Amino acid sequence: MQDDVSKVIISETAIRDRVAALADELARRYADTSDGIILVTILAGSVIFLADLIRRLPMKMRIGLITVTSYPGATTRSHGAILASASLPDLRGRDVLIIDDILDSGGTLRLVQDQVRRAEPRRVTTAVLLRKKANAPANLPVDFVGFDIEGEFVVGYGLDYNGLYRNLPYIGVLKPDLYEAES
Numbered sequence: 643m644q645d646d647v648s649k650v651i652i653s654e655t656a657i658r659d660r661v662a663a664l665a666d667e668l669a670r671r672y673a674d675t676s677d678g679i680i681l682v683t684i685l686a687g688s689v690i691f692l693a694d695l696i697r698r699l700p701m702k703m704r705i706g707l708i709t710v711t712s713y714p715g716a717t718t719r720s721h722g723a724i725l726a727s728a729s730l731p732d733l734r735g736r737d738v739l740i741i742d743d744i745l746d747s748g749g750t751l752r753l754v755q756d757q758v759r760r761a762e763p764r765r766v767t768t769a770v771l772l773r774k775k776a777n778a779p780a781n782l783p784v785d786f787v788g789f790d791i792e793g794e795f796v797v798g799y800g801l802d803y804n805g806l807y808r809n810l811p812y813i814g815v816l817k818p819d820l821y822e823a824e825s
Protein backbone atom coordinates (compact mmCIF):
# COMPACT_ATOMS: atom_id res chain seq x y z
CA MET A 643 0.00 0.00 0.00
CA GLN A 644 2.77 2.43 0.93
CA ASP A 645 4.24 1.82 -2.55
CA ASP A 646 1.17 3.47 -4.08
CA VAL A 647 2.04 6.84 -2.50
CA SER A 648 4.10 9.23 -4.60
CA LYS A 649 4.54 11.96 -2.00
CA VAL A 650 3.88 12.51 1.71
CA ILE A 651 2.34 15.94 2.22
CA ILE A 652 1.84 15.91 5.99
CA SER A 653 3.84 13.52 8.15
CA GLU A 654 2.52 11.47 11.04
CA THR A 655 4.41 13.67 13.52
CA ALA A 656 3.13 16.91 12.00
CA ILE A 657 -0.44 15.59 12.22
CA ARG A 658 0.03 14.53 15.84
CA ASP A 659 1.39 17.94 16.84
CA ARG A 660 -1.32 19.86 15.03
CA VAL A 661 -4.14 17.70 16.41
CA ALA A 662 -2.76 18.29 19.92
CA ALA A 663 -2.70 22.06 19.30
CA LEU A 664 -6.26 21.97 17.92
CA ALA A 665 -7.42 20.05 20.99
CA ASP A 666 -5.89 22.74 23.20
CA GLU A 667 -7.70 25.46 21.22
CA LEU A 668 -10.99 23.56 21.53
CA ALA A 669 -10.46 23.01 25.26
CA ARG A 670 -10.07 26.76 25.69
CA ARG A 671 -13.13 27.48 23.51
CA TYR A 672 -15.29 25.14 25.60
CA ALA A 673 -13.74 25.84 28.99
CA ASP A 674 -17.06 27.25 30.26
CA THR A 675 -19.27 24.33 29.20
CA SER A 676 -20.95 22.51 32.05
CA ASP A 677 -23.23 20.17 30.14
CA GLY A 678 -20.56 19.19 27.59
CA ILE A 679 -20.62 19.30 23.81
CA ILE A 680 -21.89 17.12 20.99
CA LEU A 681 -19.44 16.26 18.24
CA VAL A 682 -21.21 15.63 14.96
CA THR A 683 -18.76 13.61 12.91
CA ILE A 684 -18.99 13.16 9.17
CA LEU A 685 -18.28 9.55 8.18
CA ALA A 686 -16.20 7.81 7.14
CA GLY A 687 -13.25 10.12 6.48
CA SER A 688 -13.23 11.76 9.91
CA VAL A 689 -12.98 8.67 12.12
CA ILE A 690 -9.24 8.76 12.68
CA PHE A 691 -9.16 12.53 13.24
CA LEU A 692 -12.08 12.14 15.68
CA ALA A 693 -10.43 9.30 17.59
CA ASP A 694 -7.15 11.18 18.00
CA LEU A 695 -8.79 14.53 18.78
CA ILE A 696 -11.30 13.46 21.40
CA ARG A 697 -8.76 11.62 23.51
CA ARG A 698 -7.12 15.00 24.03
CA LEU A 699 -10.33 16.88 24.92
CA PRO A 700 -10.91 17.39 28.64
CA MET A 701 -14.63 18.27 28.59
CA LYS A 702 -17.68 16.03 28.62
CA MET A 703 -18.85 15.10 25.15
CA ARG A 704 -21.19 12.91 23.16
CA ILE A 705 -20.76 11.73 19.60
CA GLY A 706 -23.27 11.96 16.74
CA LEU A 707 -22.59 10.39 13.35
CA ILE A 708 -23.67 11.52 9.94
CA THR A 709 -22.85 9.92 6.58
CA VAL A 710 -22.56 12.05 3.48
CA THR A 711 -21.55 10.62 0.11
CA SER A 712 -20.23 12.72 -2.72
CA TYR A 713 -17.34 10.67 -4.14
CA PRO A 714 -18.97 7.40 -5.25
CA GLY A 715 -16.43 4.74 -6.27
CA ALA A 716 -13.25 5.57 -8.17
CA THR A 717 -13.50 9.32 -8.45
CA THR A 718 -11.58 12.37 -7.30
CA ARG A 719 -14.42 14.78 -8.10
CA SER A 720 -17.43 15.61 -5.97
CA HIS A 721 -20.65 14.39 -7.57
CA GLY A 722 -22.79 16.46 -5.20
CA ALA A 723 -23.22 15.83 -1.47
CA ILE A 724 -26.07 13.54 -0.40
CA LEU A 725 -27.06 12.82 3.20
CA ALA A 726 -26.99 9.01 3.42
CA SER A 727 -27.75 8.47 7.13
CA ALA A 728 -27.65 10.16 10.50
CA SER A 729 -27.44 8.89 14.04
CA LEU A 730 -27.60 11.97 16.23
CA PRO A 731 -28.45 12.68 19.86
CA ASP A 732 -30.95 15.46 20.52
CA LEU A 733 -29.14 18.66 19.46
CA ARG A 734 -31.75 21.18 20.62
CA GLY A 735 -30.17 23.83 22.83
CA ARG A 736 -26.80 22.07 22.79
CA ASP A 737 -23.27 23.13 21.92
CA VAL A 738 -22.46 21.30 18.67
CA LEU A 739 -19.05 20.85 17.09
CA ILE A 740 -19.09 19.51 13.53
CA ILE A 741 -15.97 17.53 12.59
CA ASP A 742 -14.90 16.78 9.03
CA ASP A 743 -11.75 15.48 7.44
CA ILE A 744 -11.44 17.94 4.58
CA LEU A 745 -13.17 21.02 3.22
CA ASP A 746 -13.05 21.15 -0.54
CA SER A 747 -16.02 22.59 -2.49
CA GLY A 748 -17.97 22.94 0.77
CA GLY A 749 -21.00 20.94 -0.40
CA THR A 750 -20.64 18.41 2.40
CA LEU A 751 -20.27 20.90 5.23
CA ARG A 752 -23.04 23.12 3.96
CA LEU A 753 -25.41 20.15 3.93
CA VAL A 754 -24.40 19.06 7.44
CA GLN A 755 -24.47 22.59 8.91
CA ASP A 756 -28.00 23.06 7.52
CA GLN A 757 -29.11 19.70 8.91
CA VAL A 758 -27.64 20.47 12.35
CA ARG A 759 -29.14 23.98 12.46
CA ARG A 760 -32.60 22.57 11.77
CA ALA A 761 -32.33 20.78 15.13
CA GLU A 762 -32.00 24.20 16.85
CA PRO A 763 -28.73 23.82 18.76
CA ARG A 764 -27.47 26.66 20.97
CA ARG A 765 -24.25 27.09 19.02
CA VAL A 766 -22.69 25.43 15.96
CA THR A 767 -18.92 25.36 15.49
CA THR A 768 -17.03 23.58 12.72
CA ALA A 769 -13.56 22.01 12.71
CA VAL A 770 -11.81 20.42 9.74
CA LEU A 771 -8.44 18.74 9.61
CA LEU A 772 -7.68 19.90 6.06
CA ARG A 773 -8.86 22.74 3.86
CA LYS A 774 -8.23 23.14 0.15
CA LYS A 775 -8.10 26.87 0.50
CA ALA A 776 -8.31 27.74 -3.18
CA ASN A 777 -11.60 25.79 -3.53
CA ALA A 778 -13.26 26.54 -0.19
CA PRO A 779 -16.12 29.04 -0.52
CA ALA A 780 -15.59 32.29 1.37
CA ASN A 781 -19.14 32.30 2.73
CA LEU A 782 -18.92 28.93 4.50
CA PRO A 783 -18.01 29.43 8.16
CA VAL A 784 -15.28 27.12 9.48
CA ASP A 785 -13.91 27.91 12.93
CA PHE A 786 -10.94 25.55 13.27
CA VAL A 787 -8.62 24.34 10.49
CA GLY A 788 -5.75 21.88 10.95
CA PHE A 789 -3.86 22.50 7.71
CA ASP A 790 -4.41 24.45 4.52
CA ILE A 791 -3.33 22.40 1.50
CA GLU A 792 -3.17 22.73 -2.28
CA GLY A 793 -5.96 21.46 -4.48
CA GLU A 794 -4.55 18.00 -5.24
CA PHE A 795 -6.42 14.84 -4.22
CA VAL A 796 -4.99 13.38 -1.00
CA VAL A 797 -5.37 10.11 0.92
CA GLY A 798 -4.51 8.75 4.35
CA TYR A 799 -5.37 9.49 7.99
CA GLY A 800 -9.00 8.64 7.21
CA LEU A 801 -9.20 9.98 3.66
CA ASP A 802 -9.78 7.46 0.88
CA TYR A 803 -9.59 6.91 -2.81
CA ASN A 804 -12.22 4.37 -3.91
CA GLY A 805 -12.52 3.25 -0.28
CA LEU A 806 -8.81 2.51 0.16
CA TYR A 807 -5.81 4.11 1.92
CA ARG A 808 -7.70 5.39 4.99
CA ASN A 809 -5.26 3.51 7.23
CA LEU A 810 -2.13 5.32 6.04
CA PRO A 811 -0.81 7.17 9.12
CA TYR A 812 0.09 10.28 7.10
CA ILE A 813 -1.51 12.43 4.37
CA GLY A 814 -0.13 11.76 0.91
CA VAL A 815 -0.73 11.81 -2.81
CA LEU A 816 -1.09 8.65 -4.90
CA LYS A 817 0.92 7.81 -7.99
CA PRO A 818 -0.95 9.26 -10.98
CA ASP A 819 -1.41 5.92 -12.79
CA LEU A 820 -3.54 4.61 -9.88
CA TYR A 821 -6.39 7.00 -10.60
CA GLU A 822 -8.93 5.63 -13.04
CA ALA A 823 -9.57 7.82 -16.04
CA GLU A 824 -12.72 9.90 -15.66
CA SER A 825 -14.72 11.57 -18.38
Ligand code: IMP
Pocket residue numbers: 684687712713720723742743744745746747748749750751794795796797801802803
Ligand atom coordinates in the same frame (compact mmCIF):
# COMPACT_ATOMS: atom_id res chain seq x y z
P1 IMP B 1 -16.69 18.93 -0.44
O1 IMP B 1 -18.12 18.54 -0.22
O2 IMP B 1 -16.35 19.17 -1.88
O3 IMP B 1 -16.21 20.04 0.46
O4 IMP B 1 -15.81 17.67 -0.11
C1 IMP B 1 -15.70 17.24 1.16
C2 IMP B 1 -15.69 15.72 1.23
O5 IMP B 1 -15.16 15.11 0.05
C3 IMP B 1 -14.77 15.36 2.35
O6 IMP B 1 -15.51 15.11 3.53
C4 IMP B 1 -14.08 14.12 1.83
O7 IMP B 1 -14.79 12.99 2.24
C5 IMP B 1 -14.13 14.21 0.33
N1 IMP B 1 -12.87 14.75 -0.23
C6 IMP B 1 -12.64 16.00 -0.71
N2 IMP B 1 -11.38 16.14 -1.13
C7 IMP B 1 -10.78 14.96 -0.91
C8 IMP B 1 -9.43 14.47 -1.11
O8 IMP B 1 -8.51 15.16 -1.57
N3 IMP B 1 -9.21 13.18 -0.75
C9 IMP B 1 -10.17 12.37 -0.23
N4 IMP B 1 -11.43 12.79 0.00
C10 IMP B 1 -11.73 14.07 -0.34
Ligand code: MG
Pocket residue numbers: 684685686687688742743744750
Ligand atom coordinates in the same frame (compact mmCIF):
# COMPACT_ATOMS: atom_id res chain seq x y z
MG1 MG C 1 -15.94 13.19 4.08
